Amino acid sequence: MAEKILSPQEKRIEANKGQVIFSKGSRVQRIYDSFQGSRSSVDVQRARYFTESFKTTEGQSLVLRWAKALYHVAENIEVIINDDELLVGRVGGQGKYGLIYPELDGCFLQSFAEQAANRVESPFEISDEDIRIIQKEIAPYWDGKTYYEDLARSLPEDVLKITYDPVDTFTSRFIANETSSMRSALQWVHDFGKGIDEGFESIKAEAQEKLSQLNPLDPHDSIDKAEFYEAVIIISDAIILWAQRYSDEARRLADSTKDEKRRQELLEISRIAAKVPRYPAESFYEAMQSQWFIQLFSRLEQKTGATISNGRMDQYLYPYYKKDIEAGKITKDFVKELFQCMWLGMAQYQDLYVSPAGVKFNEGYAHWEAVTVGGVDKNGNDAVNDLTYILLENKREFPLNYPDLAARVHVGSSQEYLEEVATTISDGAGFPKLLNDEEIIPLLLAKGADIASARDYAVSGCTEVRMPNLDTFTTPCAFLNLGAVMELTLRNGRMAKYGDELLTIETGNPADFASYEDFERAFIDQEKFVLKQTFRQQYIANRTRPKHFASPLGSALHALCMENGLDLHSEHIPGGIDLGYFDFIGLASVADSLAAIKKNVYEDKTLNWQQVLSAIDADYEGYEDVRQRLLHSPAYGNNDPYVDEIAKLIDRVGVEFAKENAKYLGVNIDLRYVSQSANVPFGKVVGALPNGRRAGTALSDGSSASQGADINGPTAVLLSNFNTKNTEYINRASRLLNVKLSPSTVAGRDGNAKIIALIRAWCKLKLWHLQFNIINRETLLKAQKNPEQYRSLLVRVAGYSAYFVELSPDLQEDIIQRTEHELSA
Amino acid sequence: MEEGIVTNIQHFSLEDGPGIRTVIFFKGCPFRCKWCANPETQKFHPELGWSRGSCLQCGSCVKKLYKYNISLKNEEVNWGDKTGRAGSIPSQEEVDLACPTKSLHIIGKKYKVSELIDILIEQKPFFDETGGLTLSGGEPLAQPNFAEALLKKAKGNGIRTAIETTSYAQWDVVENIASHIDYYMTDIKVMDSGLHEKWTGLPNQKLLSNIERLLGEFPKVHFRIRTPVIPGVNDNPEAIIAIGKFLKPFENRGELEWELLKYHRLGVPKYEALHREYPMGLVELSQDKFNELKSVASFVFENVI
């Protein structure tokens, strides 16, 4: 029998009967086995102790309350060291766990506690005792005090009605969807280097020094700043105490174990946990443990978007690595083992969303604490080093999703580096994702960064970046549903799902539009109106956030916060750059809709508005010919100027609006296209669209083409992306770009060279982000079942090409069974 | 400006020469190989095609294109005139207006060299240091002036060139085109000329002598000889060894490899779309047999892939 098409990673998994296998009997295998079968459970400790403390600190400044609450958590949270662990620390109980942050959206906790185990998306186990704690001790305290409720109360009526259901503000309308209640700040990266190199004793001393220099006659100094520095001292004590508890526990276990080897390990762990993050790390092992403590403690502090990222690990850990490896104190295998222990720790943490909208935005339990490698250093030279290669190699060998590896690429990236990157991509799940220095560094400069900070950016979250000592916390911004904007245009300011209620403005009945330009203008008017409401919503969110959150740990690691005595959550920090962004969801869906109307109704006149509108009302039932016409119109993602021009216009309205109006918000607020899984819930509220998309189905995702519409291959997808950017404006952030490749493309002869060619082209085109999806057998099976979504899937054999969905079932079967052929989409 | 007829333009092609390439499939070929996987590239004139899978059976084509004798019977859309006579089939525009699904479509479009160059320049970032343009078909040598003008212009724009060809043309045509090519892919199907004629419609002396001269006279060009292994034609050791022996004298020239391609039936839906009979019927070639012949080939010739 011919071999199936599998990526190397799939092959490994298949060979092991679906089990993830590390080298047999290894430490990592044992750790993995210890949790992999467990269901995700809610851990209430953080919420419980945090709330307990908050009950006792009413009236004090927020940053002090936060520090005290975290101290209380550090004192009381269970300390667990499992067999085999080399890095210690966890912020929940055994197995896979998620945390709750009642200050954010505690108003959903009562219902969450009852439904968590049974909800369809991302269920969580929860014990009866914990349900009681949530319902009796935690939720009642936060009732009326949460960020979510404050925001909902503060929104003016006209903004509210495109945000939540005005009658039931716990239900999102998914039009201009706020995301600030899902996480307390946008994605973030700490200056881990500072924590590791200096330690918290030194940070504490720095705060004490600052305290002593305050002007006692200036109340801003003697009250606000003093409280801030006191909070930094408390938080430093808190993390030191927490680490010390691990040290004590390790010693206790060492005393009771009969296994001599483990005893030695535990004694070493005990020594290290007493030392870091309190004092500067002096070895690679200590640096790793220090990083892990800081990373974990951040999760106790708050829920930032995507979970705090790991920063440029190949940079800040390199001096420790170099010193130890040169001295012969560590081996490469040990370095890898430590990394793997860290990834296993991450894998046990689950990103838990309590609010129904939050869950829908982030299906699954995934978090993106990105590890950044490669790119240029502060001087603009290539920053790749041995640790970069170890991290890439490690990604190939380690078959879990964690960490989310991000590789920076610049025009001067070496062939050797790109070879390693390409090999890693083809070996499995398409990781690492790539970020482009050639686009990102100039944009950061244009937004006010100094050159050294811009070059030292770290990837954070799924596609975003941060400069850890220059960026500041920004409020998560709205996701704007372009599909809804299209429907509002078709229905004169209304949407089928929300009945007769006028949601935005009336822009006329499409059937009365004499020209395409009239229709386009109506769409743009709706777009601008929703943008206006979005910015008003944002204004309120920006103002509300600092009243509800503080970040003493994040601030302690931030140069500007320490200098100014200001919490990272402050609306503005002198010297800082506030970079926020809002999302457009469904760019291709609406660009294709506009193009389809332009072509069929106004140019070819193959359809009239009456037909289109009736077809849409009927969700195309009985109108398949109309639908097919629309579906086969020019589509974004094919390097077709007909529709790319339209997409560019939609983008221009967004960036221009941001350019002109961000000043009223006092922050940079840029347009990005990163839907994650939000294109699915956003699609649910949108009726049929004139690009042939049926009601309730997903909108197009990120800056990708409508599902299956990119029939000219990946170069066209990249070029459409390039064509639709308004590069004369700087008010843009990331665009998520996925390109599909088959395993045979990437594994075959010269496979790497081809991936590298694609990466270099992407780099030259200055596109922000690129990730490869490896098409596998599953994709082909799905394409068989659901051909319309996979129209773009090409079958390639030397001298031949055809679309997969056009083959007969037996030939499709043949393709699924063969490996010799070439597939690409 | 030179103009020619093209079946299809394929970007991000990874199998038609080194690196990432744009393949321009020329329309029209002097051969009629019975196993041809691209029957739509055989005729030199534009043709109508129809894909069953996406057809709605709506009959719009029958009504709107009545001039052209389109019929819809037994769930099949068909048309009377397949001669390629001027005006015998509708224009691209007429078809687009008639058919909502693009089920009915025109195969073959005229391009000016300058239009193709614009398209290629857009793709240039992807070519990097290895990729480029590949002429395929159909038979590029059958539109020699068009091919030459296109290759020259591409070269002038710093784009590397490759060709997939039968090498069947007058020597001066072959020589001229080869002088603009970096990477030359050509078929040798079977050495027995009688068999060759039986299965492809034409004898093989001319193309074999052209290939021999090319290998000798263009030392800097990279050659890849391709042999599609076809059941009943050359799926026996003798036929393979004969080709190997032909190539043997050039074994040490460098920049030469011999690639065996396994017979596949992926062209079948295309025959249906053109309302043509698939000449190979249901034959198959087993993977084992193919592997066996490949090892036979490596026995005779060093660089087999």
Ligand code: SF4
């Ligand atoms: S070919 Fe097109 S127009 Fe003709 S019946 Fe099929 S879908 Fe309708």
